[in-house]
Amino acid sequence: MASIKFSCIKKGNPSSLNIRFYHGRNIDCNAQSHILINPNDWSEKMQKFKPNTDIRIKNEFNPLIENLKNEIIRKFNIDYSKGDIINSKWLSKVVNDFYKRPEGIEDYKIFFAPFIENFAKESETRVNTITGKVISPRTIQKYRTIKNQIEDFEQIRKVRLKITDINLDFHRQFTSYLKTDKKYSNTLIEKNISTIKGFVKEAKEQGLEINHEVESKKFTFRRDEPIDTYLSVSEIDLIYNLDFSQNERLDNVRDLFIIGVWTGLRISDLKRINSFLFNKNSIVISETQKTGAIIEIPIHQQVRKILTKRNNQLPHIISEQKFNEYIKEVCKEAGIDEMTLGNIKNPDTNRKEKGYYPKFKLISSHTARRSFATNHYGNLPDNTIMAITGHKSHSQFMKYIKTTQKEHIEQVAKYWEQQDELKNEKHILKKI
Template sequence: MPRKSLSPVIYNLRDVKAKVATPIHCIVCFDNDRLKISTGFKVLPTHWNYTKQRVKNVVDAIDKDKINSFLNDLEKAAGEIIADLKSKRIALTKDVLKSRIEEFLNPAPVEDKPKTLLQFVRWYIETCPTRLVRSKGNRAGRVISPSTIRRYKTTLNGLEAFALKYPRPLDFENIDSHFYKAFTEWLTARNYATNNVSKYIENVKGFMSAAVDEGFTTNLAFRKFSNLREDAENIYLTEPELNRIYLLDLSKTPRLEKVRDLFVFAAWTGLRFSDFSALQPEHFKSNTEGEVSLNLKQQKTGLRVTIPVESEVVIEILKKYNNRLPSGISNQKTNEYLKEICQLAEINERILKHVTKGGKQVIKTTDGWSKISSGVEKWQLITTHTARRSFATNMFKRGMPTLLIMKLTGHKKESEFLKYIKIDPEETESLIRSYMRQNSALPKTAQ
């Protein structure tokens, strides 16, 4: 039976002489070719209208309306699929057409949308390994890192524990000022440091922002949540202290010697652990004058930095390992070895490190935190990131302009960079006096 003039679809029966219900076939005609598709429905030949290619409107025809409605939808869909493929200049083949029609016949199941923040966060974390970073610039297009996923899971654990105590369900519409106040108070009561509380809030804001983008909620109250942060009292190592560490004889303990060399290398280049633990000879470039520089793309930010290799210590370390630095162990183990190294180097100045925990200011002790403390020896506070802060601070003390140091560290915002400058009031006063004396000489008497 010829198809309708403008329709690409013909419906026919497998066996027109059958005495029982027989399958209805769909024939899609395109570009002098034909594609046969099963509709999944059957009909008695006596109940089939061969002219209209539909089930007859007779009482005995079971499900006639449902079958005809399906046949109408399939015919319309086939025409639209063919028109779409042609408009997009996609080659019309049996495989392509069959795939598109099967998508129509067997649509993917629609998952229930998360209705609460906890449901959304669990779903969001599950899909993180294939999600791209929610930012622009150099990090755009990169998948979310395992370390970020671990932080998300920590926040989820906190939210789940909080939900057991909070009288309101954590539905999207309930993430408001009342939630913010209760959650921050709950975290503070658990003796969390102010900056840790801030990280939880930052993650909650990120989850809610993603939920808005995904169309799960329109609640924007989270945008008014304040990030409670205090300036961290982190330390740095002076150049004499770095020299003391570098000159330490560790030849009998290779595990410490390699970590020491990597740390000192970082302290004179400003690299993060994720960068200096993965350096290759290809990262070192020489210009026509034989000057060597370190050129790499930072793991964390995606920014490319070029660091001139001028420090004699760095040059010695590179020669020692033939431009292939030791492979880094885990950050946690490196920090453990660093404390052992710096204790051997007698980096033992007593430091008073203040932190707000549980809403009260406390001081670092050997065993934890207390309101009253004589502080801790400096080696106890040293981590891999101390190297980066030491580089920034020591270059600043040498008089290098902050914008140049930022070119080396990869900072884009001066406000973020200045957090790395760790000089005490006495050092600040000394630097100011030095700068003022450079231009304080009396003008020469006119001849």
């Protein structure tokens, strides 16, 4: 009589259940079941999960184990009666067929984490057909960060995800895991889900099988309303007018920041400032770092005065980390300390925490670009500002506009005041 036993040979968590299939004296073979469990949950003697195992694990894996066992017996009855050779290779093929996995096919064509790793590895030499540029190491690292998150999720849930497992049920469980276990913000969860959808789309384009639930409108996540600080023109003037003649470190970062404020450039482009062409009235950037756009920016009078002060020598480049550290010192010196709503990373949890902080603590290199867009918004046509910032879509541009609630309230109050003045004028004219 044919018999099947399941056991965990490896003791690491998770481990794959090993299948031993034997019949009489001549048939005794082994294969991996591809079912990942915690070996501490499995009783080899009882051939089932231990009584204290989480009921959810039992409900999820017991039907799978039983169905696999029945399929092996069914195939054995057919193939043995035909005289086929029953060995470990046969058993592996039965398991693969059970999972609809062709024999010998690479893991990355079936399983999600290996697919991401393979895609990341190929990206090291891949060229973006839209921009014509090679994929940046930072982007490839983002791919692998997502892969690590998937593998962590698999280990906790005791599963190994196939590409076809990326469906609405996965979405529900994974977003819950990121929110409750990892304490991620809604914005970071939305970015991860968006990236995962991109991987599945790539798998589909490669002709691999996917679950079309990933294309549902429900397969998304609502990101947090962004809280990004910007500096008003008067605050920028405070920074510009500071005397750092005795502090080269702060003088340098202040000048870099002012150039960023009046050019709307990203920090990645400011770090390439020595490659810009400074004409009499404009700055020409042959190719921006992120979008590859060619832009020409008029020189603001504060930028011109900085260049004159430095005998047309540009500020020297520093790392983004030092930039963000030093510019907070500059803003503190300028007295920009109004309590402002924002997010600051807690070093103990490595997560951003919303709260009210002195405004100088919220300033970073990106504040310059947001300040440029916000201070010009409403004073210049949107397409004019976008031509300088390099934004390709109006929706992306609008994310940079950061008018505070206080300013909205002031605008409404001013409007009401103007309406009252008009009413009073009409009343006086009518009385006369």
